[in-house]
Amino acid sequence: xxxxxxxxxxxxxxxxxxxxxxxxxxxxxxxxxxxxxxxxxxxxxxxxxxxxxxxxxxxxxxxxxxxxxxxxxxxxxxxxxxxxxxxxxxxxxxxxxxxxxxxxxxxxxxxxxxxxxxxxxxxxxxxxxxxxxxxxxxxxxxxxxxxxxxxxxxxxxxxxxxxxxxxxxxxxxxxxxxxxxxxxxxxxxxxxxxxxxxxxxxxxxxxxxxxxxxxxxxxxxxxxxxxxxxxxxxxxxxxxxxxxxxxxxxxxxxxxxxxxxxxxxxxxxxxxxxxxxxxxxxxxxxxxxxxxxxxxxxxxxxxxxxxxxxxxxxxxxxxxxxxxxxxxxxxxxxxxxxxxxxxxxxxxxxxxx
Amino acid sequence: xxxxxxxxxxxxxxxxxxxxxxxxxxxxxxxxxxxxxxxxxxxxxxxxxxxxxxxxxxxxxxxxxxxxxxxxxxxxxxxxxxxxxxxxxxxxxxxxxxxxxxxxxxxxxxxxxxxxxxxxxxxxxxxxxxxxxxxxxxxxxxxxxxxxxxxxxxxxxxxxxxxxxxxxxxxxxxxxxxxxxxxxxxxxxxxxxxxxxxxxxxxxxxxxxxxxxxxxxxxxxxxxxxxxxxxxxxxxxxxxxxxxxxxxxxxxxxxxxxxxxxxxxxxxxxxxxxxxxxxxxxxxxxxxxxxxxxxxxxxxxxxxxxxxxxxxxxxxxxxxxxxxxxxxxxxxxx
Numbered sequence: 001x002x003x004x005x006x007x008x009x010x011x012x013x014x015x016x017x018x019x020x021x022x023x024x025x026x027x028x029x030x031x032x033x034x035x036x037x038x039x040x041x042x043x044x045x046x047x048x049x050x051x052x053x054x055x056x057x058x059x060x061x062x063x064x065x066x067x068x069x070x071x072x073x074x075x076x077x078x079x080x081x082x083x084x085x086x087x088x089x090x091x092x093x094x095x096x097x098x099x100x101x102x103x104x105x106x107x108x109x110x111x112x113x114x115x116x117x118x119x120x121x122x123x124x125x126x127x128x129x130x131x132x133x134x135x136x137x138x139x140x141x142x143x144x145x146x147x148x149x150x151x152x153x154x155x156x157x158x159x160x161x162x163x164x165x166x167x168x169x170x171x172x173x174x175x176x177x178x179x180x181x182x183x184x185x186x187x188x189x190x191x192x193x194x195x196x197x198x199x200x201x202x203x204x205x206x207x208x209x210x211x212x213x214x215x216x217x218x219x220x221x222x223x224x225x226x227x228x229x230x231x232x233x234x235x236x237x238x239x240x241x242x243x244x245x246x247x248x249x250x251x252x253x254x255x256x257x258x259x260x261x262x263x264x265x266x267x268x269x270x271x272x273x274x275x276x277x278x279x280x281x282x283x284x285x286x287x288x289x290x291x292x293x294x295x296x297x298x299x300x301x302x303x304x305x306x307x308x309x310x311x312x313x314x315x316x317x318x319x320x321x322x323x324x325x326x327x328x329x330x331x332x333x334x335x336x337x338x339x340x341x342x343x344x345x346x347x348x349x350x351x352x353x
Numbered sequence: 354x355x356x357x358x359x360x361x362x363x364x365x366x367x368x369x370x371x372x373x374x375x376x377x378x379x380x381x382x383x384x385x386x387x388x389x390x391x392x393x394x395x396x397x398x399x400x401x402x403x404x405x406x407x408x409x410x411x412x413x414x415x416x417x418x419x420x421x422x423x424x425x426x427x428x429x430x431x432x433x434x435x436x437x438x439x440x441x442x443x444x445x446x447x448x449x450x451x452x453x454x455x456x457x458x459x460x461x462x463x464x465x466x467x468x469x470x471x472x473x474x475x476x477x478x479x480x481x482x483x484x485x486x487x488x489x490x491x492x493x494x495x496x497x498x499x500x501x502x503x504x505x506x507x508x509x510x511x512x513x514x515x516x517x518x519x520x521x522x523x524x525x526x527x528x529x530x531x532x533x534x535x536x537x538x539x540x541x542x543x544x545x546x547x548x549x550x551x552x553x554x555x556x557x558x559x560x561x562x563x564x565x566x567x568x569x570x571x572x573x574x575x576x577x578x579x580x581x582x583x584x585x586x587x588x589x590x591x592x593x594x595x596x597x598x599x600x601x602x603x604x605x606x607x608x609x610x611x612x613x614x615x616x617x618x619x620x621x622x623x624x625x626x627x628x629x630x631x632x633x634x635x636x637x638x639x640x641x642x643x644x645x646x647x648x649x650x651x652x653x654x655x656x657x658x659x660x661x662x663x664x665x666x667x668x669x670x671x672x673x674x675x676x677x678x679x680x681x682x683x684x685x686x687x
Contacts (some may be wrong), residue, residue, distance in 0.1 A: 072584050106585035113584075118577035123599045132595070133585045184585065 018090070019047035020224045021071070021192055025084035028066050032079055040066040042248040042299060043084070046241075050191065053218060053225035055239035055256075057232060057271070059293045063248040064228045068196045071226070072111050073101050088192065107137040110185035112214075114197040116177035120169040126153075126180050127165025130187060137188045152183040156213060175206035182213065189221055196228045211238060232275055236260060244268050247296045247304030249320075254329040264329070264336035266311045303333070311335050411680040421676030427669025435484040442478035446636045449473040458652035467658045470641070471648050476655060479636040480662050486637045487666060490551055490620040491613045497555035499609055502562025509563065510570030510601070511593045520563065527560040536619055540628040550623050554616050565608050569601035576600075603681035610674030614667040621663050638663050 028041040041063040048054045058064045069075050070082055073093060086093040088109060093101070113119040121129060130152060131145035140148060146165070153161035156179040169177055178198065185193060198214065199207035215238060218225050227238055235242050235256070242259045244252040244267065252265040263269050270289035291308035298304070302317035309316070313335055323332045415421045434441060444450050451459065453473040460468040467476035509520040527535070536553040543549030573579060574597060582592050623629055624639025633640070638659040645655040 069580075074580055074584055102586040102588065104586065105583070106587070111581070111584040113577060113581050115577060119581040121578045121582065121596050121600065124596065129582075132582075132587060132591075136585070136587055136591075181581070 018049075020050045020089055021048040021226070022087045023047065023067075023071065023084070024086075026067065026070060026086060027081075027083040028063070028070050028075065029081040029083075030079060031081055037081075040248055041070065044245070044248075044250055046243050046250065046253065048192070048224045048226055048241075050224050051218075051222045052240045053227060053238055055227045055229060055235035055242045056245055057229060057235055057242060058245035059230060061293045062245045064230075064245050065196055067245075068111065068194045068226065068228050072105065072109065072194060074111075103137075106133050106190070107188045108190055109192040109194070110188070110190040112178075112182055112185045112193065112195040112198045115201045116174060116181045117169065117201070119181055120177060122169055124168075125165065126167050126169065126172070130165075130180070130184050133184055133187045148187075149183075152187055153180065156180070156183040156186075156217075157209075158183070174202050175209060178202060178206070178210050179213065182210070182217070186217055186221070186223075190223060192224045192226070193218070194226045194228070197230070198227070199231070199234060200229070207234075214238070232271055244271070247293075247299065249299060249304070249332065250323065250330070251305065251332045252330065253323075253325075258329050262329070262338050264331040264338045265305075265333045266309050266335075266337065267305050269337055270308075270310075311337075411677065414680040415673075415676055418676050418680075420672055421680075424669050424672025424674075424676060427665055428673055431484060431666045431669055432488060434481055435488040438481050438485055442475075442481040444475040444478040446479050446482040447474060447634050448478075450475050455648070456651055458648060458655070460652065460654045468652070468654045470655055471644065471652070476658055479641060480638070480658050483636040483638045483641060483659065483662065484666070486547075486635060487617045487620060487663075490547070490554065491616040494551040494554035494558070494616050494620075495609060495612050497551065498558030498612065499562050499605070501555070502559045503566055503605065505559070506563040506566030506570070507593075507598065510567040510574075510597070513571075513574075517567070521567070524560040524563050528564070532557045532615075533619065533622060536623060537626065537628065540623055545628060547629065550620060550629050553623065553628075554619050557619070558612050558616070561608060561612070562605060565604050566601055569604050570597050573597045573600050604678075607674050607678040607681060610670050610677055614670035614674065617663065617666050617670070 024045050026041055026044045027039065029037050029039050031037040044063075044067055046054060046056075056064045056067065066075070071086055071093070073096070075082065082094055084094070088104065093104075096104075120126070127146065127149055130149040131140075131142070134140050134145040134148050135142075138145075138148075149165060150161045153164060158164055158176055158179050164172070164176075164180075169180075172180065178201075182198075195214065199210050202210060211234060214225070217223070225238075227235070229235060239256055241253070241255050243250050244259075244265065246267050252259065252263070252268045254262075259268065260272070263272055267289070270287075273287040274289055276286055289308055290310070295307045296304045297307055299320040302319065303309070303312075303321050306312045306316040316334060321332050321334045323330045415425070449472060451465065451469045451473045453459070453469050453471060455471065458469055458471060459465065462468065465475050465477065467480060470476050470479060505520060509517045530538075536557045539553035539556055540549050543552060570593075579592060579596060582596050587595075620629070621637075621639030621642070624637045625643045627640075627643065629637055629640055641659040642656060645652070645659075648655055
């Protein structure tokens with residue numbers, strides 16, 4: 001299938017020196033009149049080099065989607081404070097002029113969304129939606145854009161692409177819609193692709209096809225990928241580096257092999273333990289993480305995961321643990337797995353208030 | 354990117370990858386699933402049809418609804434009667450075809466289906482010709498009201514902020530005045546003419562369209578596809594015109610149909626109150642009702658037939674509008 005996706009118009013671009021996307025201390029605060037501000041993303045830092053793919057994993061509400069919207073500059077202007085720094089190819093994205101940003105979006109950086117049904121305009125034919133971005137960024141006339149659109153749709157595996165141009169989104173299956181959405185995002189060969197849960201709304205079999213397609217397209221074009229997901233299986237198959245997010249902060253960062261081989265944060269551990277396994281005996285109960293993501297303490301008063309953590313100790317409270325990085329593997333925990341624990345004498349009467 | 358299986362036992366990707374290998378063959382080219390999937394979708398479509406738009410889909414659903422068909426029948430008859438009045442009516446609207454006295458006004462008969470009016474004219478022919486006036490007033494006032502309302506609503510919905518706030522407060526003020534009272538006021542200020550009736554009805558409907566389009570656009574503004582289109586760097590103007598507006602029009606189209614019904618009733622009401630055109634020779638349902646008042650005891654049929662005509666015309670547009678509301682509403686879609 002790789003061969004069907006080669007020959008992309010832009011072709012692989014030469015890698016730039018240094019990371020393509022650099023996120024430094026990104027914080028997003030939602031402020032509303034008469035309500036306490038909510039910090040959805042808190043000092044998040046990571047970087048993506050050209051041709052690499054980075055996964056951001058977390059439960060719903062961990063701030064991963066807000067992170068992606070902040071990178072793309074799609075958060076509403078009113079009531080949202082974005083702080084920190086996001087640079088794309090050395091250019092600061094935060095506070096950039098709307099015109100410059102619009103010129104980048106769609107051309108240099110693009111996004112694939114979670115729900116292909118609601119992310120396509122229901123009353124506009126697929127063909128128009130594909131050609132719109134081509135005409136906007138690549139100065140094509142109608143006929144050129146049309147030919148290119150057919151080519152794009154064919155490349156993402158949509159059969160009878162010519163005929164499909166006239167179709168409306170509701171006439172395509174879920175997988176076809178997501179393919180169309182990917183075609184639109186990749187239309188101008190962007191150097192950065194942000195995919196926010198690209199497979200969550202799809203059947204498992206279609207998920208695999210879409211991931212394969214994304215993998216192939218990225219390998220061919222050298223596009224850097226930021227993949228936002230809650231699915232560790234997707235990350236294991238797609239990403240070079242993985243960041244685990246909890247309560248708006250990164251709690252563990254490592255490359256894929258390291259993370260799956262030696263998860264250190266209790267949250268990462270819990271996520272891995274809660275995935276059903278093919279090789280475990282039938283009927284064996286799953287091991288969920290106790291509590292729900294709403295059971296979170298503010299980072300200012302200690303570790304946000306402490307209320308749900310099986311390894312919580314009294315010293316988890318008070319202040320937020322720092323991100324400790326050891327040979328590229330960062331973890332924000334005072335009592336991570338894998339580190340020989342001092343044998344703590346736990347007072348059986350009053351260990352946790 | 355190499356798809357090497359991870360050696361570690363902690364490998365939740367195993368399930369996903371198992372699926373990946375199973376369906377690998379399904380992606381392009383392979384005859385198995387992708388094409389099969391496509392042909393399955395294709396069979397749901399009428400043969401040889403490339404795309405069914407929302408509009409065509411809605412027409413299909415309207416046609417299946419008997420009430421809607423009845424409404425459409427009434428509307429079409431109304432329009433046909435108005436257009437072909439000279440060929441349908443047996444007499445001219447002002448021909449005095451029979452002898453009448455104030456106490457003896459003949460009712461329906463084989464020769465004069467609806468009887469004669471107080472001046473000896475054929476009531477049936479006058480009702481037929483009256484449709485022209487109602488249709489004219491309805492359509493023109495709808496076009497004026499809707500175009501102004503859509504233009505202002507578009508500005509409010511697209512710009513938001515203080516533009517929106519000012520427009521909406523003015524709209525609220527206009528909507529707080531009872532519509533008939535408002536129309537009477539405007540028609541009275543503009544003087545007695547057909548045009549002033551049309552303007553009055555149009556002005557009354559402007560705030561309705563403003564509010565409808567603006568609300569509909571606000572609902573679309575934060576939808577996923579708008580964010581998706583913005584993520585492609587499309588200019589705001591093109592987002593509004595090319596994406597938000599087409600998705601916001603269905604309630605406006607429905608309101609347009611319903612407005613025709615109220616416009617016909619309002620036109621009749623204004624005519625009844627003596628605010629319509631100055632030419633008494635032009636038959637007009639509302640004025641026919643007004644002229645009949647003195648003869649209600651001796652000739653009740655003179656009130657009955659124009660009244661029925663007004664009701665049927667308004668009913669047709671209302672039924673059609675209501676079923677279009679359902680046909681265009683995504684929530685009702687199967």
